Amino acid sequence: MSSIKEVAKQAHVSVATVSRVLNNDPVVKPATKNKVLQVIKEMNYKPNLLAKNLRKQASRTVVMVLPSMSNPYFSEIARGAQAAAYDKGYNIIIGTIESKRWILDTYINMLKTNLAEGIVFVSSSVSKELLETLVDEYSVVLCTEYYPGINAACVAIDNKKAGYEAARELIRRGHTHIAYIAGSSASSSVAARIEGYKEALNEAGIPFRPELIAGAKNKFEHVKEIVNGILGQGMQIDGILTHSDLQASYVLKGIKEKSIGLSDEVGLVSFDGTFVAEITNPTLTSIVQPLYDLGYTSVCKLIEKLQGESGDEEEGLILLPHHLEVRET
Amino acid sequence: MSSIKEVAKQAHVSVATVSRVLNNDPVVKPATKNKVLQVIKEMNYKPNLLAKNLRKQASRTVVMVLPSMSNPYFSEIARGAQAAAYDKGYNIIIGTIESKRWILDTYINMLKTNLAEGIVFVSSSVSKELLETLVDEYSVVLCTEYYPGINAACVAIDNKKAGYEAARELIRRGHTHIAYIAGSSASSSVAARIEGYKEALNEAGIPFRPELIAGAKNKFEHVKEIVNGILGQGMQIDGILTHSDLQASYVLKGIKEKSIGLSDEVGLVSFDGTFVAEITNPTLTSIVQPLYDLGYTSVCKLIEKLQGESGDEEEGLILLPHHLEVRET
């Protein structure tokens, strides 16, 4: 492997000059610059970034941690994140937890060992306690999930408004017994959406019934259990909100195979708006999140933070617009 | 940021000793080892991996390049790849091309600049020409797509057998006019599956008709166009094989909204077996690929290669088992 030293020797200049050429230092005389570039091309030289990174104490690498990869919701965020990193000239490591908590250490250690300069946590991929120990020392951005009291920027949608709009849509269609299949975690987005949901009920004069709310994982069996559980309590349901497209697809599946005792005329509105909403039969009405942009913006914010000189900026909530897409359900 | 030097000073030993402790060198006396470990803990010291990587000329990082992320087919491969990297103590960078060819350079440059030690190309994320220039100099593994004449290991399923089995299933059910919606690229897997398909036809005494084969992208509009094109030529179709679950879901969608002029009793078998096959209505009969294992094995092979002393091993085709999963279509 050719090094800068060999290039210097071949070009009859010092390593400093070669380095200057590599970094486009305008101080080098055009003649020498050309000579050096010539040699670089001839030798097919590429600088060793391990050395550069060490010297500059910067890896130009960021990490994005996702709960999982199998949900298209996350892939879309990751796609935006990759694009942002590319545009800003950074490398990005996309890591997933897959519900094995200890894997998170791998990614956090990248910060601690200088392999990465900053990190984006998507959804509930990290606990508040851990976050607290990180935000002071490292650059952290949150994506889709807000942690009150944590001093880190958060990029998300207005979940309360989204919950309100989703519920209002069902109410508009005349549904009044609306169940809410929330996400599994007690996250801020779930809480905010429920708030919005309540507000819509309230506005329509429909009493709020807590029995109609339950958390469920992105697993068919789990969703089925939850819905049947609510129905088993004798609750009449004519509308359902789900936290994700996948959950909604499971509801449809359950209805179809009659393992969920709902008529197929129940109103169904989901969150996310991934391609899943378009391949189910019937297709899903959903609150479409700007997933790509959420990923893109998160990484941009993080990199801005890394490059900004003063460390004490707003660190607020950055809300991106969502919209209701009415399809067949 | 604390360095090894400061640890050495605090512990009243040399940096060499600290380094030995960090690397579990059995030569250090237990007493000093404990003393050093104590200081490391007190100072909350973490070694700077940028320095270590430079010195050892190894980043313990590999790259996996995927055509895209939006297809669950690839996410599942990526999931396996991540697990393998984790198990082997490597970092992995998952990169997607998203049909912007120039992005590939980003990942290849990681090899050239010592940021990564090896690379896995999934599907047709790289051209044969480029591959040829890479395999001699770098460690390369191919995943799901084989390039004859290229000296790199390839992890895939037996596509010919899979094509045969898929077609045979439709024939078994009495279908004889079987269209094949191949992948968009002129890849080896497409060719192999078509070979198997032909073999099944041949075995059943059904004449092969090239008009029934067409490539299509993973886009609804494109699949619709292709299928309607075949039908427009007056071809009677009572069975369809698709290269992916997504394509099959588009066929179902087209049938349902009558934008594809097929009866809903047409036999449909897809490849992949992602979760998509389970959320469509009806659910998809498909050739299930061991996607997670394909990703896992690819990365393992790559790392083995990196760690192996002799560079000239078999480099052959590693075939993983697939199976036909009969669902509703």
Next chain:
DNA sequence: AATTATTTTGTAATCGATTACAAATCGGAA
């Protein structure tokens, strides 16, 4: 031509680890 100012290049320290080799320490045998 001599002096100064400016441009261009080179020398050497540095980033933070690893590791070959040398040196110190220790224990036991003569």
Next chain:
DNA sequence: TTCCGATTTGTAATCGATTACAAAATAATT
């Protein structure tokens, strides 16, 4: 005690870049 070998530790070079500072080369000024 003295010497030898084994164990343990330290010194310093090294990885390949960047960069402050010094030095050389060139241009401008008197």
